[in-house]
Amino acid sequence: MQPDDHDDEAEDRAWRAIVENYGERPELDDPPPVSDAPFGGRFGDPRAFSPDPGQDPAAGVGEAGEPPGAVEEEGYVPPPPPPLPRVEPDRMLAWVGVFGSPTVLLIALVLSLSIPFWLGYLLVAGFVGGFLYLVVKMPREPRDPWDDGAQV
Template sequence: MTPQSDEDEVWRQIVASFNETAGDDPADRPWPDRENVPDGQEPTPEPEESDEPRDETREEPSGDEGEDHDHDHYIPPPPPPLPKADLVTRVAWTALFGGPAYLLLAAMLKLPMDPWIVFTAVASFIGGFVALVVRMGDGPPNDSGWDDGAVI
């Protein structure tokens, strides 16, 4: 047999078995008992494998207790405060958003837009963008010394 005829035979078998049902259907498997959860209770996730044995004798809280169940939820710490921006950065952000915002509002409210007003709004947008890009500081920190290793 040639390799081409072997491949043709494999394709014929695939086409012939196209409408056959699979022998191991996932729908035929029974539902595991550990997946059954009583109404009103959230399922507990399975812990990762560890050397410690699991304690499966814990008591389920009754519904009539007035306890707060938030003790088992993660509460993140408050975020650190935002850094204070200097005057140049605040002016650059204001120009970046203020120019297009003024043009949008003036167009929506049908305010007169003289050419110098349009030029000022576009120039403020471009100037704010350039100022923010120049002040980004992509380089290494100033206190890193002469040999700061690999800089990505």
Template structure:
């Protein structure tokens, strides 16, 4: 037998067993038993009724004088409230005009097409030119350098 005929035979076996189903024994658990995690029962947190909370608060009043920083806010423990985001930067007039042109030109064309308005050549040209001009103005004003307040350290060097 030649090596080519062995490869052909192996290929025929692969093609013949293409539609066969896999054995279910190996598919049930593809890893060893030593890697299985033990099943732990589900833990539940039960809140006491409101009356019990009020009674517990009355009992703890004597202890509250000892530690004034502890207010008993157990519900807020671990709860993160993010700070308010900083305000958006104020835009100058050319940037505002560029955004209006970028969205205004296609918006006019869309409204005119939906309303079946008769559009003249100068209106089409103005709308397309406004879109292209707004895009170019925003890209040119974007800048490609680091911010001026970044200091001498530009971050990690790899």
């Protein structure tokens, strides 16, 4: 008998003792009621939301999922969104340097294209220069700690 076998047998006996003496199991008087609702009623009965109690909620659904007979009462139409802000040309050039230069270098590397040294140095300088420009143009004042950017 090896020491590992003794440890395994002792461990199995300990687990069996724990399982056998776990505790008394409760006796259930009545079985739980069975519902005729979908999924046994665990997720609610969708038939409760139909205007006609005998009607299936999926039958006769109108456009965009509204129930039959739904009428737009007020006809709210949201205002058109404001136009997207324009990026200044200098910042756009900086972003092109930050994202475009590594992209060109990565494509050249993956496709095994040889680029002249001066173009490689120019792409690296474009990346570093664009990054530094964007860092310098960042706002210096701290943001309001309660400002999450939402506007009402």
